[in-house]
Every structure is written in C-alpha cells, then in structure tokens.
Amino acid sequence: PLPAKPPSPTNPFASLTIPETVAIHDWVSSPALNLNLTAGDKAFISDNYIYRIEAYRPPKKDAIAYLDNPEQTSPPEKYAHIVIHHGSASEPYVQDYLVGPIPISEKTAMRKLTEVYHRDPIPYSARGFTTMNEIAPLLLRIMPPLAEATEDLFGGVVRGLPNDTIVGGMAAPFSFDGSFRRGWISWRRNVPGPWLHPVNFFMYVDTTGTDPEQWKLLKLVYNHQVFNTTDEFLAAYRNGTLKRLPDRPDQDPSSVDWSTRKRPQPHSLRDLDHLPGPRSVSFGGVRFRVDRALQYVSWMGWGMYFGFDRDMGLSLWDLRFKGERIIYELAPQEAMAQYAGNDPMQSTTAWLDRYFGMGSAVRDMMPGYDCPHEAVYLPATTYNYEGSITRERAICIFEHDPGRPITRHTGYAAGEMGATLGYQLIVRSVSTVGNYDYLFDYIFQIDGTVEVRLSASGYLQGGYWEPSQEGYGTAIRDSTMGSLHDHVINYKVDLDVAGTENSLLFTHTATEKITQPWLDDDWGQEVIQQKISKTYIENEDDALLKYPANFQGGYSLVNRESLNRWGVPRGYAIHAGYSPIHNTVVGSKRLLNNANWARYNLAVSKRKDTEPTSSSQWNLHLPGAPMVDFHKFFDGENLTQTDLVAWVNVGTHHLPQAEDSPNTRTNLAASSFFLTPLNYFDYDVSIDSRNAILLAAP
Amino acid sequence: PLPAKPPSPTNPFASLTIPETVAIHDWVSSPALNLNLTAGDKAFISDNYIYRIEAYRPPKKDAIAYLDNPEQTSPPEKYAHIVIHHGSASEPYVQDYLVGPIPISEKTAMRKLTEVYHRDPIPYSARGFTTMNEIAPLLLRIMPPLAEATEDLFGGVVRGLPNDTIVGGMAAPFSFDGSFRRGWISWRRNVPGPWLHPVNFFMYVDTTGTDPEQWKLLKLVYNHQVFNTTDEFLAAYRNGTLKRLPDRPDQDPSSVDWSTRKRPQPHSLRDLDHLPGPRSVSFGGVRFRVDRALQYVSWMGWGMYFGFDRDMGLSLWDLRFKGERIIYELAPQEAMAQYAGNDPMQSTTAWLDRYFGMGSAVRDMMPGYDCPHEAVYLPATTYNYEGSITRERAICIFEHDPGRPITRHTGYAAGEMGATLGYQLIVRSVSTVGNYDYLFDYIFQIDGTVEVRLSASGYLQGGYWEPSQEGYGTAIRDSTMGSLHDHVINYKVDLDVAGTENSLLFTHTATEKITQPWLDDDWGQEVIQQKISKTYIENEDDALLKYPANFQGGYSLVNRESLNRWGVPRGYAIHAGYSPIHNTVVGSKRLLNNANWARYNLAVSKRKDTEPTSSSQWNLHLPGAPMVDFHKFFDGENLTQTDLVAWVNVGTHHLPQAEDSPNTRTNLAASSFFLTPLNYFDYDVSIDSRNAILLAAP
C-alpha cells in the first residue's frame, strides 16, 4: 500500500518495542530495586516475577495537545505498565506498577498503579495463568490411581504422558473475592475438538496458595453422583453401586473426525464449487494508506492509529473523518460468556476472556480465508512472563465492496438519477481463546459511519447430552450437547463529537392523539400519529441504558453548542445493528459485580483517565469484589457538555444447535452497532465520492 | 453464466409472455363477452377498460405435484388474473377475474375472482391510477386564478404549461371505505428532487366519481390558515390578513442543486478516490447457473424459480437446498410508510406502495453501481392499462464474498485449524416508487441460510420546516424538513420444512434459580442461570407475534415428525437481522385495518390458496374496509403439523436527519431477517465447501 501521512510523527498509543521492553525488564530487574525477581521463564508461582510489560496509554489531555499540534508540542511522556507476581511474599499478591518516563533515564521511576482499580493489591488467587498445566502436579496425584476405573467407565486415563486419553479443562471463576482459588475440572477425550467430547466426569479442586503439595481434590462427580474423595468413588465403582453411563458408540476414539474441520465422508459436492469464488481486486492499486511503523491507516477521509495490548488486542485511536476527530478511543473491553446446565461445569462457568488475553490470543490469520487476498497485514507484539512474541498477521486491512450502493435514485429530472458505490474499509483482528474464535471488525464507510461488528466461530463448550440436560442446550451428537450461554462483549467508545464537550441525547418516539383544525368531515379532526421527544440525560445514574422497546428512538452524543448549518446540534448516534442484546442472567454469584456492564445495551459515563476500562484481567476471578467495578463509574456526575464515553455492548444468545458442529457459523453468531453521523453534517457527505454515476437524459 | 438444470421444464410461477397477454387481451375484448371495453391507452376513467393482465399462481397442491414429479405430471393449468375498471357502470366498480385455462381454447372461461378478498367488488374510489395527471382537469380549474397570489407568496404558478413552477402531489389514502375519493395535495417547487421543496400550501380535493366536472376543492391551507374556497383565500391575500411565510433564500430556484445528486461545489476530494474501488472477479467464470427463459437460478446446492408481478415485483418459488424444498414461496407483500407532522399532508399520509406497483416501478438497474460488474441481469415484463413493458435489467444475480469466513478456528490438534469462505449468492431487484427506492435483496449462503434484506434510498417526503414542526422531524435545509415516518415491509415466507406438515415452535429463555447437589461451601448450592423453554403455538389466534424482549428466544417452523440424527425436530428459524421493528402507531384511522400485519414482527397462519397475500393493490385506499383484512386470516385454526406460512416484517423507524439529503443512505436504512437451519441438518453443511483451507502441522 501507499505510505500514509499520519497527523503526528509519533503514535502516542503505540505498543512498546521489544528493545524498549527488554530495557524496562532489565531496569525493573536491577538489584537496586530490590524486587527479588526470578526470570519469568524459570519462575514458579511461589517466586516473584514480571508477568506483563506493556505501554500505558497517556493522559488524554496530553495526547490531544500533542495530536492537535504536533509541531509545537512534545509527544506525551511514555510510561510502561508492569505487572509483578509477588509469589514469594508471605501473603502472595499481584501488583500493577507504572514505570517511566521511558526510554530509561535518571528520571525513570516506578510507582504502584492503583488509581484505576477499586481494590489494592490484586489477590494472588485471581492472578494470571502461566502455563496451562499449572495444576498438573495435583492432577497427576489424583488421576493415575483412578486409571482402572476411568478406563473402564469412559475409556480415558491420565498418567502424565503424551498419550493420555483424556484432558482436564477448568471452568472459571476460580474465586469469589480472592480468598480462595478453586475450580471445576471437566474431563474430555484428548482428541481434536476436545470441547465436544466431555465424559461427564468432574472434579472440584482447591489450588489456593503457592504450594501444590497443599492443593487438593474437594469433590468428584461422575454421572451426577457426588463423591468427596477418590476412595469413595473407587469404592462405589468396585462394589457396583456406581450408576454407570451407557455406552457411547459415537465417541469411539477411532471415529472422531466429526469434531474436526475435515469434510465428512461422504459429503455432497456443491455444483461448480471446484472453481474459485469471486475475488476482490483493486485494479488501480489498493486505495488505503498504511504507515506500518506508526501503525496508522487512512482511507477516503478516515484516519486512525492502532494500539494493541495483551488484554484485548487491537484498539483504535484518534479516529478522524474529513479532518475532524470523531472518536478518541474505540476498543473492546471484555468478553463475557455465561453458561447454563445441569452439570457442575456448565452451571458454574462465567468466562471473562480478558483474563486469557485477546491480544496474546491473536494468532496469524489465514490469508485468503480470514481476510481477502488483497488485505494488508500488520504485526502486533505482546509480552507475557516468558518474553515477547510478535504475530506478523495480527491485524488485516482491506477495502470491501458490500455489493450495494450507499445511495441511489432512479429519477427523471436532471440530476436525480444516479448511484454511489458504498465502499468500506474493514479492519479486522481475530483472537482464538481456547475453543472460541472472536472476529473483531471495524467497518468504515464513506458517509462517516462505522459499524463495529463481532462475529464468533470455533468450537462450542460442549456438555454431556442426556435427557436431564433438556432446557440447557441441544444434542449435537448422540451424547454431546451444545450448552446454552450468552455472549456479551463490551466496547469503549470515546466519541468526541465536534470537540470533547458532549451531551447524551435520548430520542424517543411515541404515539400521540391530537386534533388538527384543517381536518374534519370524512375522517374527523383527530389524528393518531407518532411524535419524537428529545431529552438530555443529565446524570450518570440515569445513563445505564437499554434500547427502547421496538427500537422507538435511541441514544446519541451531541455537542449542544456546535450546530450544523440548519441549527441542529451536531451528533453521532449509537445505532443498534445485528443482535442488539444484553446479558439474560442478573444476580448470579459467579458474575455478581465483575461484569455489570453486561446488564445493559450501553451506558454513558463522564470520561476519566482513572477509568480507562470497564474491566481488568483479574475481574474474572473476583465477581464479589472486582478490581474494576463498572457500577462505580456511575456516581451521580453530570453529563452535560463534558467529555463522555459510551460503553456499548454486542452479544448473542447462543442456543446451540446441530449446525454449531463442528464450528459455529459467523453469519448468525454476529452482533454489531453503528456509530453514525446524526446531523453532524449539513448533508450526506458520501455524495463527495468519485466512484459514482449520474445519468442524464440523452 | 452456465445453463441451469431446473427441476421441471416449465416454471409454474412464470409471468405471461407478451403474446399470451395479447391473446388474453383480445379474447377478453371480444364482443362476445359483452364487456364494452375501451382500449386502455384511449380510455378515460368513465370507460370500461382492462387495467391489468397477469399470471395467476396455481394452487400449491397442483404445483407441488408437478414439481415433485415433472416427468409423470402435467404442469398446473395456467390462468390469468384480469382487472377491469368498470367505469361506465351506473355505479362504477373494479372487478378481478380469472381467465383460463390458457393458452386460449374452447375450455377458456372467465369468472370473478372473489375468494381471495374480504369484500366484493372493489370500490371505484379505490381504483388504480392511470395517468398521474388524472386530477389535472381539477387543478387547472383551481390554480390559474390563484397565480398572482402563489407567485407572490412562494414564487410558484400553475397554468398547465411545461414551465409550471410548482407541482402537486397527492397523499393517500384517498378513502376510508371506498365511499369517497378525496385527498390532500401538497404543492412543491417543480425542480429536481421536488419532494424536498414543499411550499407549505395544501389543498383537500374531492375527486369522487368519474366526472371531473363534479370534482371540487374542499379546503385550502396556506401557512396553517384554513380556507374553504379560493375566494376566501384570495380575499385574505388581498386584504392583508393573510399571515405570510418568511422569505426562503435557500429555495431560490436558481440554486436548487442541493436536492440533486450532483456533487456540491466546493466538495472535498477523498484521498485516492480517483482510483477504481475493488472489483469482484470470478476468475474461473461465475459459479451460478441461470435459465433465462425459465427464470431459474442455481448456486452451491440452492435452486429457485423467479416470479414477477405488477404489485410487488420479484418473488422466489420452490427454493431448494441440497435437494430438499425449504421454501415454497418467498415474496414481499406490501410496503407501508406512515408519516407524522403538523401539516395536512404529513399527518394524513399512510402509504401502501403496492398500490403503485413495486413490479411496475422496477426500472433498469445501473450496472456496476446497483450491482457489481459481474452481475447477470434478468428481464421482467409487467402490464398496465396501456400495454406491456419489459425491463431488461429488472433483476440482478451475483456471487458475493462478504469478506469473512463462515466458520474458522485457529487450533492446534490435527484437523482443528482452518477456515471456510462464506460466499453468498445475492438476488436483487430495485423498485423506485416516486421519491423512494427499495432494494430487495435475497442473500443465499452455503450453510442453508438466507438473509432477506430490504434497504431504502431515494428522496425523503419532505415537509416545510418551521418551529411548529418540532417533534415531527428534523430540518435538513433552512425551510425544508424530513418528516418522521415508519416503514414496515411484509414478506410471505411459505417455509416447508421437511415437507409441508409443520408446527410453530416458540423458544424462550428465562432466568431460573435452582440448587445443585454438587455445590456447597464456597458459593452455596444456589445457581442462578438461564433455561430454555419450548412451546408449540397451537392456535392462529396466538400467532400474531413480537420478538421477545432482549431477543431471549425466537420462532421457528419445525416438522415434529421429522427428526435429525440426534432426535431433534428439524426446523428453520426466523431470526431477526437489522432493525427488527414493527409499526409504532396503532389505531390510526388512515391505517385502521388495511395493514394490520404491521403491528407485529411476524405472524404465522395456516396456509391457504385463498389467502395468497397479506394485502392488495387496493388496500391503500380502504383502511376501514380493506379488500384483504390480514386479521381475518387468524380465525382460530390449529397450527399443528399443517402447512404454515409466516408473514415476516422488516422496517425502519425513519427519523430523518441532515444526512438523508440528498438521498437516504442504505447502510442505516436497512432491515433484514434470516431464515436459517435449526437442527435441520445433523451438522453444519458449509463444511462441504471446497473453497476452504485446513492447515496441518508440518
């Protein structure tokens, strides 16, 4: 692609480079700081080690001052955000720090980062995972003695060898408030697509503390029978009182291709499918510009910087359209998936996938499949306790023709008849968190609209199908089910509409019954029609919002002091797209206060540097006392002509069905919202486009 | 494109050919029938003349018998549907007839078609329009004497000459029950985009009966002042008591380019917009097949026949996927647009655009703009009182890459990692009804899903902006507003899921609070989670439906006696897409009973040949006593394992904004629903696709 012209020579939202990360790592590790650190790749959880190093986003005031006047202003000072696992403390804990300014100099200092959290420090029981096999020592104490029984009952043994025939997966949350770390393990066949091969065998284990010797089995459940010890279970197995599951012919390990992406045999060949499908080609060269070093992209009047972080991956910054900043920050915040079921795993699962890291879960996309052939890929680097990793194809960018005009009219008079092509720029990043694939799309349009769309694919978190699961999902195989769950994904949308001083407008339509003087005889003077009411929501406490019934109206951010040419406050609307839903379940202990944003379709709060995000890596395991308690943002502050941020949800109610196997289809598992000009302009600016036609009578 | 292989050598849903139409016309016009017909192009409304000739769709039983066994079965007998305006009757009326079988033979007969209507005959006051200038004789009596005043007040005169500077547009309905034909005329500047140039001058006229000499002005409204006669108005104008509107500099006839599609001067050039945008190319040739003569299309396991008629244009028939019929008929039924405002026009407008004919309003699409370059176009022929007309580019068909995989997973185990391209076949037809453009899209997907999408563009029906219009729309120019309105468009979806014997399943999710034996210490035994309930809606009276709040569940048609391999009844779900709304206003006299389908998101009734459609051409002018009263379909019949039809709505609440000028944007003015397999298959059949990748570890 052609080189871009970013507004400033520095991207204030850029990730750290690997040399920067190394320098910070070395500085933090220096004996002078006395942190007693172990190298991450050698550390055990009872050591002190650096879990994360990444860029910390600058105060908005500083960033804007720079971006608005880069020639006369210095870039904001750069700080790094460091997470240290203090595993060797007498009471182990996790602590967040800020280190800076960087590059390292004599001015560089380190301080605790606490102002963005609602508790301090971070309980060790909520800490991030290191190896996924952290609990292996415990499982290797529990499982081998059960091998005879498990082999007999469901053909699975664990001896800690590569040919172990079952694998355990632990559900979350691990804790309520950080005082313990315990979880349910579901055992699954060790075959491709293991999530679809549960064996109806569960364990509740205690892994509190840093000494695996102290970890223990608390409970064991097989086929709905609860045992407190392995001995109890083995006794029941041996004395014949154990109620066994029926045989499962479809789970024969030699015929598990159904849970892969291999084409089933036989399968029907679709007519002409041996030919390549249509391919998008920009015969004059691609029309977007990319600054790969700065991670800046521009297209058709749009321009934006990219950021990337461990927790949520790609974020977009300083989005401008036709020369004006429209969005300061557009970034996913958290992805919730809350399950239901009649087994210990599904009924207790409420994932918040930020814990796993949407950024660190980004893997290289498959060119030509994940994105069209013409797409341009950008890399992203994330750091974990073992070091830095760069994915070369973490982000893709391509121009897309949606196949319909953005406006058109078949008219008769001169100048009426024509059409404008509705080109889009799509920016995409895909994260695979275990079984699930999230496709994050930002779809920019030539009229100033952006559609934010999340699609999902990948594997279901399957359950063991039996009649007692009725109501909690659907059989997708003889003895496998897809389990009922809700996805809700939250985005931060820091709209700055004609400046940062904005107000929250609620537009609502309702029916009125009025009389009109010019009507009478035939119809009577009475008219029943609709009418718009406009209200400014003044207080944060009133800004936890659901879409009105029948979508009669909606929400927008407007600048009441900036009018368009026709006297209307300039605004941007937040418009529902596909699947505009919020979480079904309210009040579950396992999601008590750590994802309260999911209760609404959207919410609007006064923007603060101390409220940078609606969640945190650690919220997953702290439903009772989260690091970030979203409701605390809503503390009665006034929303009139101030810097506002919208927290907007997408999601799907996932009622699984046979067609979720082997992988969920993105066409139905998609949800979106639009950010779209609302009297922001004086007319539809897509009329600027040269890729348009105007027909005249001959 | 390559030739297709339709299941039968005849399209039972085909339109009449022009020779067939001529033959029927001649047969009906023969003196033997004694209908006293005048040739349509010479007829006046006080004559008898043929208004319409078109194919009548065969009884479903006959069509299915033929389609399922075309070798051994004859095609259904063909009948034509004739509409005659009996203008010379002492009490003029309109009558629908069936003529057939055709081709004309000795067996051919003519009978009244009444069984599909709820009244008989059709009142002449509800008749179809012939020339749009039907009321010209009246207006040319009224307007010239007002020329001095209208020229002075708003620079507009009407003398019946081509340079008339204002034009009148009449709002509908014209009648309540057929007993009168009266309407409000709004006067607009005679410039391109006249709908955006109202002058705040209205007339209520009576055009009842067939003698224009009897037609008369009933009321005249200027700037909210009501006059019963032109004399009253002129007196007020002359004696200075008339309250005048302020000057309207933006309406200067020499600077009205803003209501055209011409690029405004100056306008900003978008970066790289001088280059062509991405273009879709099927390098191996297009992958769909078309039988142009039969109007049959197939693609990737899908196949369908096209029908086309005057009222609603394109319809799809006998839609099969992977060898099984899924939908017998998929066809738009009616398009409602109900307005609100503080003037006589907007507050009384409730369009039903079937009156104007979505089929006869089809005009040739603009290749490369309305559809991509590769699109294949099919023609359509419609008949009106003047004769037949064929549009060569009435329908377009193209394969589309939506730019994202339909399924994908980034896995580790063998067979887990891959992606399948989500190709689509899009079938489109565009109808322009006066100011408004409707884009009808059918988006077929390789998993068996079809998205039915309606997008809108074209011009607003504008009002005169002044402060008293607050709440009824938004200023889009100094003195022009876009008026608040709802669009609701109804589709007939005759799903036949694994046969015609289907049931209506309502799936609903709600929160439950239960206890589980395996839980206790840390969290307590209580679990709050969601649960699915499934109910069969047994009675039509319970099948007038809205989407559940928060879309917690939905509706599907299933065959309870046909199970997939996992024991689940095979079904197809009706899934909400973009803008899943219904009409806001209930009870308005101008839409009292002629569009009751618009009150719901969808409805399901027992299918009948005598209930072929939810509306009629004449419903617009008969809100109090419509030809087709949708609620009468819902008469308590049982819906269990019988042939069902779903009536599904799309729509938009159109709260106009500056960006609707000059034309509404299709990206936001779009609404859709999905028809998608729901345990219809045993797994996701898109896995068949060859346009897929499967990655293995090296």
Ligand SMILES: [Ca+2]
């Ligand atoms: Ca606050």
Ligand SMILES: [Ca+2]
């Ligand atoms: Ca803001």
Ligand SMILES: [Ca+2]
């Ligand atoms: Ca009925």
Ligand SMILES: [Ca+2]
């Ligand atoms: Ca049916």
Ligand SMILES: [Cu+2]
């Ligand atoms: Cu899901």
Ligand SMILES: [Cu+2]
């Ligand atoms: Cu509209």
